Amino acid sequence: MNLEGIISISGMPGLYKVVGQMKNGVIAESLSDKKRSPIYAHQQISTLEDISMFTTGDNKPVSDIMKAIYDKEKGGACIDHKADEKQIVAYFESVLPDYDKERVHPSNMRKLFNWYNALQATGNLIVKGKEGAGEEKPKTHTEEKPKKVAAKVKPDTAKVAVSKGVKKTAGVRKTGTA
Numbered sequence: 001m002n003l004e005g006i007i008s009i010s011g012m013p014g015l016y017k018v019v020g021q022m023k024n025g026v027i028a029e030s031l032s033d034k035k036r037s038p039i040y041a042h043q044q045i046s047t048l049e050d051i052s053m054f055t056t057g058d059n060k061p062v063s064d065i066m067k068a069i070y071d072k073e074k075g076g077a078c079i080d081h082k083a084d085e086k087q088i089v090a091y092f093e094s095v096l097p098d099y100d101k102e103r104v105h106p107s108n109m110r111k112l113f114n115w116y117n118a119l120q121a122t123g124n125l126i127v128k129g130k131e132g133a134g135e136e137k138p139k140t141h142t143e144e145k146p147k148k149v150a151a152k153v154k155p156d157t158a159k160v161a162v163s164k165g166v167k168k169t170a171g172v173r174k175t176g177t178a
Contacts, residue, residue: 001063001070002126003048006031006119010044015118031122048115053108054100066116068095070127077121081114088113 005018007028016028016039025040039045052059069078072095079091085106092099092109119125 001066002128003063003066003119006048006124007039008046008048008051008115009039010046015048015115015124017124031118031124053096053112054103055096055098056100057098060096060099062112062115065096065112066119066125067127069113069116070125075120075125077117078113081110081117 007016007018009016009028015031017031018026019029019036020027022038025038025043026045027036028039029036048062051062053062053065072078079087081088083091088106088109091113092104116125
């Protein structure tokens, strides 16, 4: 899964996409209602790329778990995050059988399923393989054009004439208001 630029903000519901930067934070757009809001440096921000879940072996990134859910559901929505706890745990075990039962709580599973369904409903659930396959053809087509153009262009060896009467103003400060 490609989760680049998707963030979760502590204290704010839903997922957000980073759309810009400010001097002391970022501008985030909600995936659900497309409203933009400033997110300051003092707020806790987590990118979905950096989050992983505990397993009996190495930790598993959320993107890999979401890919497993995507494959299981064939691109459709997964179980509702408000379902019964036993159903949540059983579904999560079918997706990630080697998760650490002591450190991964049902609340973590609910949050993952909520994120997956939010990404799926808004169309932001992008599989890396499918995204890369669609971009390959335009890249090869555009790479050929600059090679042909570069062969036709000759390097410019002419000197540029300097205009007369222009004084250098190095070291001069402009003062006043504009």
